[in-house]
Amino acid sequence: MSDGSDLARGERHMRVVQLGVGSVGEVIARTLAAEPDVTEVVLADVDEGRVQEVAAKLPGGKASPRRLDARDPEALRETLRGAQLAVNALVPAFNIPVMEACLEVGVSYLDLAAGGPREIVGTPDMDEQFALDGAFRERGISALLFCGIDPGASDVFARALYDEMDTVERLIVYDGDNGWAEGYEFATSFSPAIMIEESLLLPPERFEDGRFLLSEPLTLSTEFDFPEPVGRLRVWHIDHEEPALMARFLADKGLRLATFYIALPDPWVELLRSWKRLGFAHKDEIEFAGCRFRPFDLLVSRLPRPVDLIGKLHGSVCVGTLAEGTVDGQRVRRFMYQVTSHDEAFARMGVQGTGLQTGIPAACGALMVLRGELPGPGVFAPEQLDPGTFLRLMTEHGAPWS
Amino acid sequence: MSDGSDLARGERHMRVVQLGVGSVGEVIARTLAAEPDVTEVVLADVDEGRVQEVAAKLPGGKASPRRLDARDPEALRETLRGAQLAVNALVPAFNIPVMEACLEVGVSYLDLAAGGPREIVGTPDMDEQFALDGAFRERGISALLFCGIDPGASDVFARALYDEMDTVERLIVYDGDNGWAEGYEFATSFSPAIMIEESLLLPPERFEDGRFLLSEPLTLSTEFDFPEPVGRLRVWHIDHEEPALMARFLADKGLRLATFYIALPDPWVELLRSWKRLGFAHKDEIEFAGCRFRPFDLLVSRLPRPVDLIGKLHGSVCVGTLAEGTVDGQRVRRFMYQVTSHDEAFARMGVQGTGLQTGIPAACGALMVLRGELPGPGVFAPEQLDPGTFLRLMTEHGAPWS
Structure with missing residues (x-):
C-alpha cells in the first residue's frame, strides 16, 4: 500500500471495485466516487441494468460499469485485477471466494457482514475469514471485515x-x-x-x-x-x-x-x-x-x-x-x-x-484501507481501527454520531 | 313420525344412521346406542377401519358398520333408506346433499354446524338449509340444524x-x-x-x-x-x-x-x-x-x-x-x-x-327428533326446541349445565 500523502495529492490511479450495487453498494460507490483521491469505481453486479442506473449517478468519468456473476471465479479475478480495493456488498456467502480472489490478484478487501455458522446457514463464518490473516499479511494487503453500521x-x-x-x-x-x-x-x-x-x-x-x-x-x-x-x-x-x-x-x-x-x-x-x-x-x-x-x-x-x-x-x-x-x-x-x-x-x-447508515461507514472504512490507515497488512475487525479517524470520517461524510 | 310413547315401549325398530364417526360421531353413536329405544346405529364413514373401531364400542348387536363415501348420492340414499334419522357429523359441505338425500328417502335429519358463506368458503350457508323447510314439512319429516354444543x-x-x-x-x-x-x-x-x-x-x-x-x-x-x-x-x-x-x-x-x-x-x-x-x-x-x-x-x-x-x-x-x-x-x-x-x-x-361436549347435545337433539319432541315436521333451529326437555336430557346424559 502507498501511504496517504501520495493519495491525497492524487499522484496515482486509485481504482475501487464495488461488488454488488444494491442500496448499500450504491451509497458506498457514490461516497467513494465523490472523493478526489478515488479516480475510478468499477460497478460490478449481476444485474446490468442496475449497474447502468448507479453508474449514471457517479461523477463523470469515474464509473466503470461491468456485469459480473461473482460465482465465476475467473470473471471475479478479472474484475478485481488492477484495483486497490474490493468492496464486497454481496451476500456473506461470497466473503471467502472474494477474499481468495483478492489474495490471488493482490487487492485489498472490505465487507459488511459475516456469514455462518456453516452447519446452520451453510455460509462461512468469521473465524474462516480471520484465518486468512497470515495469507493477507504475506501478500502485503489488507482486509477490513464487517464494516457497515452494525457490525462496523x-x-x-x-x-x-x-x-x-x-x-x-x-x-x-x-x-x-x-x-x-x-x-x-x-x-x-x-x-x-x-x-x-x-x-x-x-x-x-x-x-x-x-x-x-x-x-x-x-x-x-x-x-x-x-x-x-x-x-x-x-x-x-x-x-x-x-x-x-x-x-x-x-x-x-x-x-x-x-x-x-x-x-x-x-x-x-x-x-x-x-x-x-x-x-x-x-x-x-x-x-x-x-x-x-x-x-x-x-x-x-x-x-x-x-x-x-x-x-x-x-x-x-x-x-x-x-x-x-x-x-x-x-x-x-x-x-x-x-x-x-x-x-x-x-x-x-x-x-x-439503513442503506445510507450502512453505506457511509463502509465508505469510511474503505477510505482508511485506501489511505493506509489500517494497522498494517492482514485481516482486521472494526475494533482494530483507530476510532478517532473513523469517527471523524463518519461525521465528514454525513453520518454524525453522538 | 310416531310419537314418544310408542318409542319408549320399544315397539318398533328404531334405526339411526351416524354419518361420520370422528370423535363427535363416535360420542353421538355411543350415546344413542345406549338408549333402549334405539335399536340400531348404522356407522357410516369413508374410513372403514375407523367404522370397525367405533362399532366395537357399541352395545352388542346395535352397530351396523358401513363404509360410505358420502360424495356418492346413490350410496348415500341407500345407506339412509329405512332409518328414522340421519345424524350428519361430516363437514358442512355435506349439509345440503345429505338433507336432499333425506328428503328423497324420507328420513329425518340433524347436523352440527353451518357452512358458507358460499362466496368465501364455497359451502352452503344456513339460509339454504332453512329454505328446505317447506320440503321437509311436505315430506312429514324433521330437520334439526346446528345442534352440537355451540351452536346447539x-x-x-x-x-x-x-x-x-x-x-x-x-x-x-x-x-x-x-x-x-x-x-x-x-x-x-x-x-x-x-x-x-x-x-x-x-x-x-x-x-x-x-x-x-x-x-x-x-x-x-x-x-x-x-x-x-x-x-x-x-x-x-x-x-x-x-x-x-x-x-x-x-x-x-x-x-x-x-x-x-x-x-x-x-x-x-x-x-x-x-x-x-x-x-x-x-x-x-x-x-x-x-x-x-x-x-x-x-x-x-x-x-x-x-x-x-x-x-x-x-x-x-x-x-x-x-x-x-x-x-x-x-x-x-x-x-x-x-x-x-x-x-x-x-x-x-x-x-x-370438545368432542364429548359437542356429541352429547347432538345426541340429546337426536333423541328429541326420534321421540317426536320437535314442534312438528319442518326445518328447525335449537332455539325452537323446548329448552326444558333438552336441558333435562343433557343432564341425564352427563353434560350438566349451570
Whole structure:
C-alpha cells in the first residue's frame, strides 16, 4: 500500500471495485466516487441494468460499469485485477471466494457482514475469514471485515468507549428502527433472507462471564429507550457479529457481557414465531402437494425486498453501543450512537435509512484501507481501527454520531 | 313420525344412521346406542377401519358398520333408506346433499354446524338449509340444524334465558378452553380447517341494533371470566352461527346485540394474523417454485388433527350464553353454561372435551327428533326446541349445565 500523502495529492490511479450495487453498494460507490483521491469505481453486479442506473449517478468519468456473476471465479479475478480495493456488498456467502480472489490478484478487501455458522446457514463464518490473516499479511494487503453500521460503526463505538474508560464490564449494541412502510405489513430494512436467518434460524450468541452462551431464537427481549426521535422500543437478542468481535478485541478491561439487541416490530416477531411453530425454522426442503420447496424461500417470496420499500419507509433508525464500566473509580454508563432518518436518506441518496447508515461507514472504512490507515497488512475487525479517524470520517461524510 | 310413547315401549325398530364417526360421531353413536329405544346405529364413514373401531364400542348387536363415501348420492340414499334419522357429523359441505338425500328417502335429519358463506368458503350457508323447510314439512319429516354444543346447546341456553326474562337486550355466547396439548404448539379442539375458516377467512357477523354488522377477522377481542376451572381468558369475536340464529328467533324482547366470542390462545392468533399478513387469508391456489397449491392446505397440513390430540389435551372447556335484560323491571345478567374437562372426557369416552361436549347435545337433539319432541315436521333451529326437555336430557346424559 502507498501511504496517504501520495493519495491525497492524487499522484496515482486509485481504482475501487464495488461488488454488488444494491442500496448499500450504491451509497458506498457514490461516497467513494465523490472523493478526489478515488479516480475510478468499477460497478460490478449481476444485474446490468442496475449497474447502468448507479453508474449514471457517479461523477463523470469515474464509473466503470461491468456485469459480473461473482460465482465465476475467473470473471471475479478479472474484475478485481488492477484495483486497490474490493468492496464486497454481496451476500456473506461470497466473503471467502472474494477474499481468495483478492489474495490471488493482490487487492485489498472490505465487507459488511459475516456469514455462518456453516452447519446452520451453510455460509462461512468469521473465524474462516480471520484465518486468512497470515495469507493477507504475506501478500502485503489488507482486509477490513464487517464494516457497515452494525457490525462496523457499532464496533468502533465500542472501541472508542473502551479507550476512554478504565474498566468496561458490559458492551451492548442496540439497533432500533421506529420506521413503518407505506402499504406493507412487514418491512425489513435489509435483506429479508438475512433477517430471517439472524432472528429465527440462528440461536443468538452472547459473551457472558468468559463464555459464549447460546439461547433459543426470539426468547430474550427487553425495552430500550433510544434517543429521540426513535424513542422506546422492544428489542430482541438476536445473532450478530458484535458479541464475538467485542469479546475477541475488547475483553481486557474486565468485560463480563457483550451482546446485541435489535428492535423488531411485533408483527415480525409473531410471524417468525409462528413460522417456527409450524416446524419451518430451517432451510431444508419439504414435500407438499406433490412438489418440493423450501418454506424459507416461500416466506422470503412474500416479504418486500428493501428495494420495494425505497421512498415508502418513514421514521428513523438508531444504532449505538452502550458501555458500562468505570472512569477514575466512578461507575459510568455511556451510549455512543448514530441516527439516520429514512426520509432524509431518501431525499439525499434515494435510499432508505439503513442503506445510507450502512453505506457511509463502509465508505469510511474503505477510505482508511485506501489511505493506509489500517494497522498494517492482514485481516482486521472494526475494533482494530483507530476510532478517532473513523469517527471523524463518519461525521465528514454525513453520518454524525453522538 | 310416531310419537314418544310408542318409542319408549320399544315397539318398533328404531334405526339411526351416524354419518361420520370422528370423535363427535363416535360420542353421538355411543350415546344413542345406549338408549333402549334405539335399536340400531348404522356407522357410516369413508374410513372403514375407523367404522370397525367405533362399532366395537357399541352395545352388542346395535352397530351396523358401513363404509360410505358420502360424495356418492346413490350410496348415500341407500345407506339412509329405512332409518328414522340421519345424524350428519361430516363437514358442512355435506349439509345440503345429505338433507336432499333425506328428503328423497324420507328420513329425518340433524347436523352440527353451518357452512358458507358460499362466496368465501364455497359451502352452503344456513339460509339454504332453512329454505328446505317447506320440503321437509311436505315430506312429514324433521330437520334439526346446528345442534352440537355451540351452536346447539348455546342456542338452547339463549332460549331458556329468553323465556325466563321479560326483556333481553344482549345475548352473547362465550366459548373458552383453557386446555393445552402435550407436544403440540397449536391445538385446535376441532377441525383445524374449520377453525381457520371461522377465525381467519370469514369476517365475523354480529347482530346490533337491528342490523347485521361485519368486522375484520381477528380485530375484536376482550377478556371474559369463565367459571372455574376455566377462569379468565382473552376471547375473540369470530364468525359463528349463533348471532344469526338468536337474531332470527329471539329478537322479540328488545334484542340489541347478539354476538359470539371464543378464547383463542395467543400463538393461534399470532399464526393466523401472520398468515393473513403474508397474503394467505384465502382458499385460492398460488404458484410457487414451479407448482400450484393452496396455502390454506399447507397450513392445515402443519396443524394437529383433533384425533392427534386425544389423551394429550388437558384443561377444561366452557361454553355458555350470557343474557342481559330485565325481570320484573330489574336489570339482570345471567350466564348459563356447560363445562367439560378434557381429562374426564378422555377417561369416559376416550375423546377430548370438545368432542364429548359437542356429541352429547347432538345426541340429546337426536333423541328429541326420534321421540317426536320437535314442534312438528319442518326445518328447525335449537332455539325452537323446548329448552326444558333438552336441558333435562343433557343432564341425564352427563353434560350438566349451570
